[in-house]
Amino acid sequence: LRVETLRQAEDKPSPEDGDVLQLKKGNFNRALRKNKQLLVHFYVPLSGEGHRISAAFEGAAAELQGSEVKLAVVDVAKEKDLAKELNVTGLATIRLYLAGDKHNPVTCPAPHTSASILAWLKRRAGSAADLIADLSQSESSEELTVVGFFKELDHEYVQVFYDAAVDLPDVNFAVTQNNEVITKYGLTHDVVLLLKQSKLIQAYKMTPQTSKEMLIVFITVYQMDPVTEYTGQTATQILSSPVLNHALLFVNKSSAAFKEIHSAFNGAAESYRLKILFVWVDVDEPRNGRMMEYFRVRSFEAPLIRLVNLTDHVTYHLPSDTLDVHTIKAFCQSYLEGEAKPKMQSQPIPEGWDQRPVKELVGMTLEKVGFNPDKTVFVLFYLPYSAASRALFPLWEELAEALKGREDVVVARIDASANDINMSVQGGYPSLCLFPALYAERVRNTPVLLFCLMESDEDRRKYIEAAKAEEAKKANQSKDEL
Template sequence: MDGQLLLVLLLLLLGASGPEGQGPGPGEPEEEPPKEEIPEEDGILVLSRRNLGLALREHRTLLVQFYAPWCGHCKALAPEYSKAAALLAAESAKARLAKVDGPAEAELTEEFAVTTYPTLKFFRDGNRTHPEEYTGPREAEGIAEWLRRRAGPSATRLEDEDGAQALIDGRDVVVIGFFQDLQDEDVATFLALAQDALDMTFGLTDQPKLFQKFGLTKDTVVLFKKFDEGRADFPVDEELGLDQGDLSHFLLTHSMRLVTEFNSQTSPKIFSAGILNHLLLFVNQTLASHRELLAGFGEAAPPFRGQVLFVVVDVGADNGHVLRYFGLKAEEAPTLRFINMETTKKYAPAHGGPLTATSVTAFCHAVLGGEVKPYLLSQELPPDWDQRPVKTLVGKNFEQVAFDETKNVFIKFYAPWCTHCKEMAAAWEALADKYKDHEDIIIAELDATANELEAFPVHGFPTLKFFPAGPGRKVIEYKSTRDLETFSKFLDSGGELPAEEPAEEPAAPFPETPANSTTEPKEEL
């Protein structure tokens, strides 16, 4: 029995190291399992639940796009995303781009709380639990630059005068931080801001000779620019240190020209500048007499820097949406308009005198001092405004109709371009037809892009409001399903709905125009 057991063991040992490739012989190294490769498409890593961990281990900085094959916004982003990957690859950059098919990878979309497409998240140093939400540009160079600033230093270290001068000469706007101690926490604040200020180039130095060259004796952030004053200094508070919010506002304010011409390239910066008051000069740049006004307009601007943004709008260019927003026609140029971006209140000069530096300055002071009343846009009242089941309201007849104490008035505030408004148009017409014989009920609509109301602003489209009969100017906002049945229940109950009624669909933001639409749309899951 013992001999048989010994024979079996001997055969097993021989089989484990035999010549048929069943295992390595004595002294031979064991074969390593093949290394897993992450698939790529157009230089973009294709990730899944199975290989995300590997990608995070292999790449210190990783931008991941969660997309859906059916998503229109994802398809629009795709070519720019691929170009950004190519730019980074050409530079041998450490940062990589990746993508995840969200619907196919439900576990990952749930793990990272992805609810809309496209959603982009930035992972650093393999940290899977706290990725940074990407809110940067959606064009190739902007995506690449955003990643460059995170993968490498966001500011160039300057050691001598030649390097500093070369940096300043190379760009229209350059920001240099002069810090006596580069280990100071103010430097970290400066570098963090530099990561996101992609339209500016940043440098930093601790060299005494550079402090001396630029006339500095204390820590200071200096903005160099090839226009207007040429330079603006932001001294670091010796007690409080460098406040990122204050520095950001300073850089936004001083990196803009004293007078900015409105166009598709400058509009995002105009609306993100954080300056609430805007003064607009409408001119026709093809006319010499109009161009001559620009000098006086610019002469008035310096005392208002940081308080009022001076903007030139060429009525001869593709700026019709701006004219409509202010209720202007091209032939009314040259003229001024003032707007507060927070309240959306608009102001016009009381008299059409000559546009000089003196008159522009006086108009600004008058508006800021509360001496000028805002004006409200209103279309002309159509003669047949009450002949259809859906009544037409404009600014001039709104108060009279909406607050008629003998009527229950249900009003749709809409924009001609609003998709949600168009989708509910048939239901609104059907509602008006259903109640056309009820003398105490009025169904109406008002184009809120062409008519403004003193009673309240309209911030989204469609906005639906019910004005019940009786005293007190009562207003009830409708926030439920936009269909005939639910509209009818709401009217029949005097402006109330059961608590279980579903919430309304999202409203389009106001105003949604090329002029100020700077956020990137997303598609919901």
């Protein structure tokens, strides 16, 4: 009786908003036990993507009334303990819990509409036979349709095709064995066709090496135009693309040269469809301000082209004012072959930067000062808008004063948000890096110094007092020698 009472206290009735359960730590387990299939959206309030998915959930829930699938949401901003327990880290995570299994959920792709949710649930529970459709309607559709033409429906190619369809619920898929279709496009069996309004966009020949991931890359790349404008509507599609190399054209859409430049950019894009994603950004659009700020592009600098990899975020700049097809393709090729040099952004060198106790470094002076083999250089990498960074400024000044008598020691700082750093800086900002003298390692984070300066104010004070004492000791030794 006591166990049952405790269980009832823990599992309070699930409050509902329409047909979607509002789950918390106290009623999550009860919802798992009660529903054979529980599709849960873990969301962050005020998130644009979270709001869109929530709307899709509402629509899908209405369609799923009476089924064994129940939809629910969890506000991770309020339910931090539950999110931590379930290891939820993404801003918009969607999971399907089956038969009360709390530890082995199925991840659902972020849907665009309620129809996407319904398609995903149907496909993952069905088979390739469910994708056989009337192609006369699909071919005339303005939406992209992925058509698999297979000689045998029990071939392993069909399963790979179907697995890709499950992971792409926003895309129309169809399977056919109609020879007239393949004859119409002049192709053979075991091929995947991308069709839009009866026009063949691209074809992909299946091979024994073709994986689900390879097919998904092909479909998602050719689902987009060769060049995509960056907007609020396309941002998610661009950032979620499996192609991680992005070519960005910053250009003024209203300029006289726009059509010519865009045409050249589009011409180059055709040659690198599966290797580089081509995106253009209108610098005259106020809503693109954050994008320009991130890449530190000012509107008067346009047109210009940058290449960036979304894994390491290292940026490359097209070193030419000529933006024709040949120049753009040559730049892309040098990037892919590893011959392009990263774009190093740098603030102007401040006047009198080396006359103050704390030397104010910029991108152009960091390597020269930091890698001086005759000096030990201690650098604070900071963000000007970070409270944690600003809190270190007084202590950094005090440290520089304590060590100003040491000609072989330099205390410096650099704004990491305004200067590209061509080195590995471990952890976030603020970060402290020691550049040892005597041709030591290129960059070495010193655990003892990091502990003394980062753990607490008391430890930081102790380090500074020790530095002062050392300077006083050396001064007394010099007096004795004299």
